[in-house]
Amino acid sequence: MLDAGDNTKKMTLIVTKGTLDWAYPPFILGTTAAAMDVEVTMFFTFYGLQLLKKDLDLKVSTLGNPAMQMPMGGMHMSMPNIMPMIPGVDRMTTTMMKNLIKKKGVASIEDLREAAVDLEIKMIACQMTLDLFEIDKSELIDEIEIGGAASWMEEAASSDINLYL
Amino acid sequence: MADQVLDAKGLNCPLPILKTKKALKGMTSGQVLEVMATDPGSIADMTAFCNQTGNELMSQSNEGDVYTFEIKVS
Numbered sequence: 352m353l354d355a356g357d358n359t360k361k362m363t364l365i366v367t368k369g370t371l372d373w374a375y376p377p378f379i380l381g382t383t384a385a386a387m388d389v390e391v392t393m394f395f396t397f398y399g400l401q402l403l404k405k406d407l408d409l410k411v412s413t414l415g416n417p418a419m420q421m422p423m424g425g426m427h428m429s430m431p432n433i434m435p436m437i438p439g440v441d442r443m444t445t446t447m448m449k450n451l452i453k454k455k456g457v458a459s460i461e462d463l464r465e466a467a468v469d470l471e472i473k474m475i476a477c478q479m480t481l482d483l484f485e486i487d488k489s490e491l492i493d494e495i496e497i498g499g500a501a502s503w504m505e506e507a508a509s510s511d512i513n514l515y516l
Numbered sequence: 517m518a519d520q521v522l523d524a525k526g527l528n529c530p531l532p533i534l535k536t537k538k539a540l541k542g543m544t545s546g547q548v549l550e551v552m553a554t555d556p557g558s559i560a561d562m563t564a565f566c567n568q569t570g571n572e573l574m575s576q577s578n579e580g581d582v583y584t585f586e587i588k589v590s
Contacts, residue, residue: 383530386537387568456528456555466534 361510363392363503368516369401371409371448371460377516378402378463384512385470392510393467394503395495396477400484403476403491407461410445421447468494475502518550518586519543525554525582532558533565536587540571543589548574551585558583 362384366377377393385391395403402409413419413430420427421444434440452459458466467474475498476491488497496502507513522539524532532553539549551562559576562585566573572588 379530382534386530386533387565456526456531458528458531458534462531469538470534 359388359390360512361390361392361506362512362514363394363507363510365503365513365515366393366395366399366402367397369398369409371411371445373516374402374409374460375463378460378467380514380516381472382463382466382470385467385472389512390473391467391470392473392475392503392506394475394477394498394506396480400476400480400486400491402460402464403474403495405490405492407464409460410441411448412441413444414441422451464492468492473506517548519547520549522549522551524558525552527553528555529557529561533561536562536565537569540569540587540589545589547589549587549589551587553583553585554581556583558585562587 362381364377364381368374377399381391381393401407412435414432414435416430417432419430421430422428430444435444451457474495476488476495478497478499480486481488481497520539520543522535524535527535532551532555536549536551539551543549551558553562555561562576563573565571566587570590572590574586574588576583576585578584
């Protein structure tokens with residue numbers, strides 16, 4: 352981080368979701384804030400912890416997401432909730448999304464996470480979630496800290512912006 | 517005129533900002549970075565970035581779909 356002068360703004364993000372689509376808001380906001388000299392802490396808990404895995408295998412599901420409309424041949428295709436129950440549909444939707452991401456020049460989550468490391472964002476993995484889902488620390492990238500709610504709270508108490516995503 | 521040129525064409529939010537930040541990091545005070553982007557959102561974002569970081573947005577222009585920004589390092 353840059354000089355931690357008195358005017359340095361701070362932000363914390365609580366990252367709770369682990370799907371390909373919902374991985375974007377925290378990493379976009381986090382890296383952009385850090386690029387704008389904001390000191391950023393990201394606390395990864397529950398499904399958000401998936402975003403710290405060394406090997407990312409993120410998927411997108413249409414289930415419970417009636418707002419999802421995929422552009423297709425100049426039109427938009429809605430994704431009824433019955434769709435993800437059909438085997439292979441979530442995989443297909445994920446592939447479609449990844450192709451769109453590439454085509455539109457949108458960063459991959461891997462790229463944004465690498466930027467987060469470069470920008471010295473403090474990333475905290477939730478110890479309780481590691482225990483709960485039996486995830487070994489060795490499955491996660493090295494550039495993180497392990498902590499609990501109190502670790503987030505300490506940062507949040509002195510931050511200007513705190514977001515739950 | 518620019519000391520360094522950054523081609524961020526074809527990249528979408530937030531990549532032009534992240535790459536701008538990375539380029540500025542390797543430059544010294546008073547130097548000028550020229551950024552070219554095609555993301556229409558970069559017009560508002562580059563201004564906000566400069567306001568927040570204290571670097572000076574000397575000029576912005578566009579030719580067709582390409583937006584060009586000149587940023588002076590603070």
